[in-house]
Amino acid sequence: MSTQVAGRPERPELVAEPRPNYLANGYGIKSWLLTVDHKRIAILYLVSITVMFFLGGVFALLIRLELLTPAGDLMAADMYNRMFTMHGVVMIFFFLIPSVPAVLGNFLVPMMIGARDLAFPRINLLSWYVYIVGAGFTIAVVIFGGVDTGWTFYAPLSTIYSNSNVALMGIGVFITGFSSILTGLNFIVTIHKMRAPGMTWFRLPLFIWAHYATSLIMVLGTPVLAIAVVLLAADRIFQIGVFDARQGGDPLLFQHLFWFYSHPAVYIMILPSMGVISELVTCFSRKRIFGYTFVAFSSLAIAVYGFLVWGHHMFTSGQSIYAGLLFSVLSFLVAIPSAIKVFNWSATMYKGSISYETPMLYAFGFIGLFTIGGLTGLFLAATSVDVHVHDTYFVVAHFHYIMVGGAIMGFLGGMHFWWPKIVGRMYPEGWGKFAVLMIFAGFNLTFFPQFVLGYMGMPRRYHAYPDEFQVLNVMSTAGASILGVGYLIPMVYFLWSLRFGAVAGPNPWGATGLEWTTPSPPPTENFDVTPIVTEEAYSYSKEEPEVVGGTQSTRASLR
Amino acid sequence: MFENFPLFPPQASTIAGEVDLLFFFLIAVSAFFTALIYLMVTIFAVRYRRRSSEEIPRQNLGSLQLEIFWSVVPLVIAMVIFGWSASLYFKMVRVPDNAMDIYVVGRQWMWKFQHPEGNREINELHVPTGRPIRLTMTSEDVIHSLYVPAFRVKLDVLPDRYQSLWFQPTKPGTYHLFCAEYCGTQHSGMVGSVIVMEPRDYEAWLAGDASGGSMAARGEKLFNQLGCVTCHVPDGRGRCPTLVGLFGRPVQLITGEQVTANEAYIRESILRPNAKIVSAFQPIMPTYQGQVSEESILQLIAYVKSLAPAPGQTVGTEGNMPGGAVSPGSTGPAPGTAPAAPSQNRSNQ
Numbered sequence A: 001m002s003t004q005v006a007g008r009p010e011r012p013e014l015v016a017e018p019r020p021n022y023l024a025n026g027y028g029i030k031s032w033l034l035t036v037d038h039k040r041i042a043i044l045y046l047v048s049i050t051v052m053f054f055l056g057g058v059f060a061l062l063i064r065l066e067l068l069t070p071a072g073d074l075m076a077a078d079m080y081n082r083m084f085t086m087h088g089v090v091m092i093f094f095f096l097i098p099s100v101p102a103v104l105g106n107f108l109v110p111m112m113i114g115a116r117d118l119a120f121p122r123i124n125l126l127s128w129y130v131y132i133v134g135a136g137f138t139i140a141v142v143i144f145g146g147v148d149t150g151w152t153f154y155a156p157l158s159t160i161y162s163n164s165n166v167a168l169m170g171i172g173v174f175i176t177g178f179s180s181i182l183t184g185l186n187f188i189v190t191i192h193k194m195r196a197p198g199m200t201w202f203r204l205p206l207f208i209w210a211h212y213a214t215s216l217i218m219v220l221g222t223p224v225l226a227i228a229v230v231l232l233a234a235d236r237i238f239q240i241g242v243f244d245a246r247q248g249g250d251p252l253l254f255q256h257l258f259w260f261y262s263h264p265a266v267y268i269m270i271l272p273s274m275g276v277i278s279e280l281v282t283c284f285s286r287k288r289i290f291g292y293t294f295v296a297f298s299s300l301a302i303a304v305y306g307f308l309v310w311g312h313h314m315f316t317s318g319q320s321i322y323a324g325l326l327f328s329v330l331s332f333l334v335a336i337p338s339a340i341k342v343f344n345w346s347a348t349m350y351k352g353s354i355s356y357e358t359p360m361l362y363a364f365g366f367i368g369l370f371t372i373g374g375l376t377g378l379f380l381a382a383t384s385v386d387v388h389v390h391d392t393y394f395v396v397a398h399f400h401y402i403m404v405g406g407a408i409m410g411f412l413g414g415m416h417f418w419w420p421k422i423v424g425r426m427y428p429e430g431w432g433k434f435a436v437l438m439i440f441a442g443f444n445l446t447f448f449p450q451f452v453l454g455y456m457g458m459p460r461r462y463h464a465y466p467d468e469f470q471v472l473n474v475m476s477t478a479g480a481s482i483l484g485v486g487y488l489i490p491m492v493y494f495l496w497s498l499r500f501g502a503v504a505g506p507n508p509w510g511a512t513g514l515e516w517t518t519p520s521p522p523p524t525e526n527f528d529v530t531p532i533v534t535e536e537a538y539s540y541s542k543e544e545p546e547v548v549g550g551t552q553s554t555r556a557s558l559r
Numbered sequence B: 001m002f003e004n005f006p007l008f009p010p011q012a013s014t015i016a017g018e019v020d021l022l023f024f025f026l027i028a029v030s031a032f033f034t035a036l037i038y039l040m041v042t043i044f045a046v047r048y049r050r051r052s053s054e055e056i057p058r059q060n061l062g063s064l065q066l067e068i069f070w071s072v073v074p075l076v077i078a079m080v081i082f083g084w085s086a087s088l089y090f091k092m093v094r095v096p097d098n099a100m101d102i103y104v105v106g107r108q109w110m111w112k113f114q115h116p117e118g119n120r121e122i123n124e125l126h127v128p129t130g131r132p133i134r135l136t137m138t139s140e141d142v143i144h145s146l147y148v149p150a151f152r153v154k155l156d157v158l159p160d161r162y163q164s165l166w167f168q169p170t171k172p173g174t175y176h177l178f179c180a181e182y183c184g185t186q187h188s189g190m191v192g193s194v195i196v197m198e199p200r201d202y203e204a205w206l207a208g209d210a211s212g213g214s215m216a217a218r219g220e221k222l223f224n225q226l227g228c229v230t231c232h233v234p235d236g237r238g239r240c241p242t243l244v245g246l247f248g249r250p251v252q253l254i255t256g257e258q259v260t261a262n263e264a265y266i267r268e269s270i271l272r273p274n275a276k277i278v279s280a281f282q283p284i285m286p287t288y289q290g291q292v293s294e295e296s297i298l299q300l301i302a303y304v305k306s307l308a309p310a311p312g313q314t315v316g317t318e319g320n321m322p323g324g325a326v327s328p329g330s331t332g333p334a335p336g337t338a339p340a341a342p343s344q345n346r347s348n349q
């Protein structure tokens, strides 16, 4: 592979040239709704997932308010059950899964590899419409009174006993799944076929590797969810009995199908954020990533292993103990690639030049919270401890550390990092720092007490609970209010910055990467001339990089 | 160890301490790695903070040795945890042979318990200390999960299936009993308590409450009422297999397969008699699906279990209990016959 480090792809003469940017390319509503520009579609997604995030957030708020007191006093049990179900469904299927890939991924994948657009721009637009139809079903479900099965839709509660809008919700989830399949397909083809000359696989930014791995999961996993949901709906509407023990079906089959998708789905949510963190840590340390190949391949390892661990959601379901042990050992193994990433990010900072802009603070937050989320995953992978904490608040705390502490921190970090690129203006740095601190503090106050609650034995999805759990629940609710405000602040200043933010210029962070070589906001075509890549990712210095304790042969293996 | 620590659940079973030990080890490992990462990030962030905007640090490709180091060390630690956890898990799932039986039926939204002696309770479970107790559980409707935090045990309760959970209580007291698997509207109301008693108190409690006859005795009554007895005569002559000595024995099926006559098998024989036909017999047994409740099936099973192999003799049906008062937690019907000791129920295994 080339060791040429000279010749940055940046071309100041192109940057200077005034051209209409993608935002100025048509102003009517039609120019947005019929656009096939990946950047505009990213914006469409951003607006839609933000709406869904606030919908899910309102449910979360009501849940936390109800749990302020041990008695079920704010709302009836049925209402509470609908709240947490809708919170889960909306946040997972309509916010977290599309968040980083459909917004940042859509915007950046073509730009980072030096392409004009995704491989299938119309399919990209279609995926957004499919998402909107799915989201429409969800909103209809909310209006008709919601669903009360939990986002896990376990049979036979969902197929026979629930009298809420399960089938409608199932159709919504089924449809939205296709939007994620289409996005994944588009990314895979784009990354394979549309890389600029010289952009070899090992020169790709790690954000791209992460999205490649994510796309594999989307394409391979989502159909299984679709099958599970279709069978569920058929069971419910036509009583075909696949999941009905009385008719010779098996309710555990549903759990297997559901988790076969939904465990890997956790990686759909976290891997793209990990890709974001690799970009942030390198940029704000001005360092090449430590152990590029290891970080890149750990994404693929996570994607592959992620398909083999679903049974760890079922240790207490009555599955065979040998199956349990197998899923347990595989779950321990899947922790290793994540550990490798965390160590490499930390090592990247070693002897770097570290600055503390808001995106980097999000990266610190991600590393801190993801570490705790990942380590508590070991408790759950350990069968005998999981027996005690399964279906308690311990699990709730664990997955919020991963999905809120990890995935959303990554999403927000990425949003701050690329916001100047997306809209051409800076967000206010002081407010940014204030918000990230609030989010970090609020998050920990919300979810750390839940680990303790869980080990004490408080089951999840409880509308009312014994008195001795109250203090910790009050702490959690207090934290949630701080967290909620923390999320509102960026929302406000992002809007404010559209008009009043300082003009960003093409590369406000001095970052490497092709997306920073075009103006901000970029022109519709991204690049005037297809860039030719001559160097590796994160070439912050023209000097030949060193290898710790290595010889020439280890150098080759690290490239 | 932590009885009075308000942020920790009571330890009231033999395995609770062992689970907690592993839990503390996991906490230690997590605390170590969390501290390591936090320190590393903090120290690097402070020590290598950007001092001038022009500054470009010396670049570094990585290090194979370090990568191997920080993959292998966590891997080894993970495998140690796995081994420890797995061996404890075996202990938690393998029911000891001398376990005493209690039967559980979950439904939206209550727990129903039957002791072999005949005592029945709802949302309350009385158990003695000092001996392993096996719960054989099933659900009438959706999936529930029986969870006793103080014992560190939990197992899902499924419709149309028996699941066995065991524990050995160590400390008298009253402990939370939760449904851990979300099961619909009143999921959080599907709670109750486990009352652990000294064996002597437990015996007294059993005697005070037994009013509907032992489970086996009730099963025998059902066996007569439902007409099972017209086909299944004790000597096994005629067109039907004898049920005497059946429990725990291997059964030769018409397909050539062999199955063990356990609880699930007997249950299936009653509800779906044609699912497994005993070799050399005709599929003439009618189904009782929809005619017998889960609790009645458990009683029939207790009766079948009580049929000792000794020819012509049935156990657990002689004698009469003085009719005691129905306990608050008991839904038992009118007085019946004497209890069969739990050990007798399993004597033919």
Ligand SMILES: [Cu+2]
Binding pocket: B106, B143, B144, B145, B179, B180, B181, B182, B183, B187, B190
């Ligand atoms: Cu339940």
Ligand SMILES: [Cu+2]
Binding pocket: B144, B145, B179, B180, B181, B182, B183, B184, B186, B187, B188, B190
């Ligand atoms: Cu429940």
